[in-house]
Amino acid sequence: MTKFEENSVNKGFLLALFTASKFCVFDLLHNKPGLDAEQIAQEIKASVKGTETLLEACVSLGLLRTKDTTGHPKPVFENTELATHFLRSDACFSLHAYIQHCNDTLWPLFSHLDSAVQEGTSQREKVKKCKEMSEDSFCNSREAKLRFMHAMHSSAKVAATDVATAFDLSSYKTACDVGGCTGAIAYELIKVYPDLSVTVLDLPAVVEISELFQRQHADKRVTFKAGDFLKDELPKADVYILVRILHDLTDEKLHILLRKISDACTPGCCLLLSEIFLEENRSGPSRGLLQALSMSEGKQRSAVEYSRILKDHGFITVQVKHTNNFLDSMMCVKA
Numbered sequence: 001m002t003k004f005e006e007n008s009v010n011k012g013f014l015l016a017l018f019t020a021s022k023f024c025v026f027d028l029l030h031n032k033p034g035l036d037a038e039q040i041a042q043e044i045k046a047s048v049k050g051t052e053t054l055l056e057a058c059v060s061l062g063l064l065r066t067k068d069t070t071g072h073p074k075p076v077f078e079n080t081e082l083a084t085h086f087l088r089s090d091a092c093f094s095l096h097a098y099i100q101h102c103n104d105t106l107w108p109l110f111s112h113l114d115s116a117v118q119e120g121t122s123q124r125e126k127v128k129k130c131k132e133m134s135e136d137s138f139c140n141s142r143e144a145k146l147r148f149m150h151a152m153h154s155s156a157k158v159a160a161t162d163v164a165t166a167f168d169l170s171s172y173k174t175a176c177d178v179g180g181c182t183g184a185i186a187y188e189l190i191k192v193y194p195d196l197s198v199t200v201l202d203l204p205a206v207v208e209i210s211e212l213f214q215r216q217h218a219d220k221r222v223t224f225k226a227g228d229f230l231k232d233e234l235p236k237a238d239v240y241i242l243v244r245i246l247h248d249l250t251d252e253k254l255h256i257l258l259r260k261i262s263d264a265c266t267p268g269c270c271l272l273l274s275e276i277f278l279e280e281n282r283s284g285p286s287r288g289l290l291q292a293l294s295m296s297e298g299k300q301r302s303a304v305e306y307s308r309i310l311k312d313h314g315f316i317t318v319q320v321k322h323t324n325n326f327l328d329s330m331m332c333v334k335a
């Protein structure tokens with residue numbers, strides 16, 4: 001298969017995934033495995049032809065499989081392990097909300113890819129304008145924030161164990177998860193390190209909603225602080241955590257934030273950074289390069305680039321870990 005064909009299949013993969021997810025096909029087949037295309041079409045209120053085509057595509061992509069059809073004239077469908085673990089909306093590691101976020105927020109950025117490449121700038125404003133014209137400023141609504149938080153929460157949960165265990169943090173007592181959103185990483189950290197307390201710092205509008213995500217956990221070792229990490233004083237901690245923050249910031253904002261963290265640290269304090277680390281020659285991984293292509297205000301970097309930036313702020317890289325998850329990690333110590 002040529003690179004071109006491979007990429008068109010990836011695009012098809014995403015579209016099939018979004019669509020099946022939107023119609024809750026994976027939830028339906030979890031609750032009622034072994035339905036045929038006609039029965040599924042009826043349940044999701046879609047055309048039989050369209051449903052059949054979608055199901056076949058999902059089978060070819062390894063998201064669904066057909067079950068032994070003896071005694072049944074038509075093929076019947078069930079979820080594969082992949083769909084059971086990651087695509088059901090109520091699965092422990094569900095990426096349902098993240099897929100929705102990709103569909104609603106990231107995907108539209110790609111429809112302005114020509115301008116993004118021409119200008120080399122984020123197309124968020126353009127997408128926002130189009131949306132505002134059609135949807136009455138949905139972007140700033142509580143619903144949009146909640147949707148974003150669900151997306152972050154679900155994907156953070158998938159990476160949380162690998163992020164928390166990438167390095168031994170057992171000698172530290174206090175941590176601050178800077179831009180920690182719903183606390184998904186913080187709650188994993190206290191599970192792994194019972195003596196650790198974590199302050200999650202995030203914007204007031206996010207902290208206000210974050211309560212909705214804490215009902216099952218609620219543990220006083222995790223506290224939430226509303227604030228702006230570019231303007232307000234950072235909570236004091238032995239470990240500062242930055243998961244999926246730096247790649248999204250302009251160079252100017254990145255340096256403001258790192259200066260604030262560096263000022264808050266005493267020698268020996270730790271900085272745990274988790275991002276997708278690009279290969280040194282920028283040949284991959286493609287999830288990082290594609291994220292860069294959606295053109296946020298920031299940029300994707302290699303571990304060496306991050307190390308260099310952090311060194312300028314007084315941090316020495318102790319170790320870099322490429323996990324088998326979608327985020328890599330780096331541990332640095334303040335000199």
Ligand SMILES: C[S@@+](CC[C@H](N)C(=O)[O-])C[C@H]1O[C@@H](n2cnc3c(N)ncnc32)[C@H](O)[C@@H]1O
Binds near residue numbers: 152206245248
């Ligand atoms: C891409 S999300 C990452 C969330 C979390 N660290 C994770 O990986 O799941 C970025 C987070 O940073 C927060 N954030 C962005 N700008 C901020 C600021 N100026 N002050 C505090 N939090 C901010 C956002 O609200 C959001 O929760």
